[in-house]
Amino acid sequence: VDHVANGFDPTDVLRDFDWGRTRRLASGRVLREWEVFAGDKEIEVAPGVTFPAWVFNGRVPGPTLRCREGELLRVRFVNGSRHPHTMHFHGVHPSAMDGVPGQGAGVIPSGGSTTYEFEAEPFGLHLYHCHVSPLAEHIARGLYGTFIVDPRDGRPDADELVMVQHGYNTTFDGEGNQLYAVNGIPFHYMHEPVRVRRGELIRIYLVNALEYDPINTFHLHGNFFHYFPTGTSLQPIEFTDTVMQAQAQRGICELRFPNAGAFMFHAHKTEFAELGWMGMFEVS
Template sequence: MASLREFDYGTLKRENGRTVREFRITAGTTDIALNSAVSFNTWNFNGRVPGPTLRVTQGDRVRVLFWNNGGHSHSMHFHGIHSAAMDGVKPVRHSTATVYEFDAEPYGVHLYHCHVEPVTRHIGKGLYGMFIIDPPEGRPPADEMVLTMGAYDVDEDHKNEFYAFNGLPHYYMRQPIPIQQNQLIRLYLLNMIELDPVATFHIHANLFQVYRTGRTLIPSEETDVITMGTAERHILEFTYRSPGKYMFHPHQDWIAEAGCMGQFEVLPV
């Protein structure tokens, strides 16, 4: 469950009076078990699917030292604002390296992914992750966590057979996410499901406030279901008043029942 509340702030440096955050990212391959009978060979960043959640503050200088050890050409394309030279579209060949460097802007919830064609295949194999740029003034204290929706086309028929939050189907049903009663939860949510045009996200017995793309400090709406296309992402905030277990899942039932389903376990204070 480490990826849920784990944020990679990089190596902090000061250069010419500026804050620089340096990250080391390696593309590779790893086999993961989707269930007791099915394994899947992932292409990934730093040995995990999704890749590490990179986190900086608006105005930081971001430096990514990228090494491709994945057996195929890969790259890292960041969403946000940067120059064409740093856009991560150019393939990086196996056993070679490159450096991506840019200023972190604007604040919000962004992402990174491989942009080598066919992009659907590279993302579907696991080459994606979240990139958070915090506003300079920060946000109020909260229990912060990351949920990334993904999918697996195990037989390469251009249809997904398994779905997951944070890489592993059904994981948060078997191991519910513990949260405290009356604690403000700040959920960074990203949809990286390929081959399905949209997915919703729903929590049981509650409503959440929506900060679309994390680009505001004031919520734009309150609801209990949000619809997201591939690569769409938001911040959701909510509080549970009563102890117990509460499900969360897409309301496309075939996606939920094929692995993209979990529970919050609200613990009494």
């Protein structure tokens, strides 16, 4: 797969947090701003296999937008795709900023733009996606990304990773997916393992954006993690090696590897694993 032609590399996506630009308002409050462009793009998803994706900022998944609880957020959205789109954020915001048809700026036509403005709340792990009908296709084509609101006092230092679970319905039959991936490219982390340090705290922001299939799961080999569903509590709910997420569910996994070596991670829906949703940690 030609990552340069694709314009993104899943290895970089892992630790690529888009903090936007900030300035302090007269009130002392932080204003954080991003620009997000929707576009149409052929992505090489497997050697020689291209998928006509709809993308935010040229990537599948879109950029990981990250901010801090209580900030004022402004997202300038420019629709450079030939199709109408929106950005709908999971989080608390006024209905005019909901990024759905019929509210506020509503559907943004090809060539149009708008600005979504709202407060960063609640802290946790959220997501955004297009909300135009047919909704399944607008999501399945690639229009989703991670939205992280850090707690006011932050979280403990860690090697932080974003993992967005998703798929490609390469037949466009709207019935399922023929390829499954984490961060854009099926099997990517089998060839290029996720490199981490033994004993170091690792925090995975795990998001399920999978369309069509009812659930997704994440299993880690040879280790366990603490799971924080939606990331809205600082107390974990479970210590496990396998979690399930429906579409739009997400959670934080915290772990340390006690042993060096190579450890698989994959959907324990084996169909998904064998069609691309598997990878390796390389612990040194």
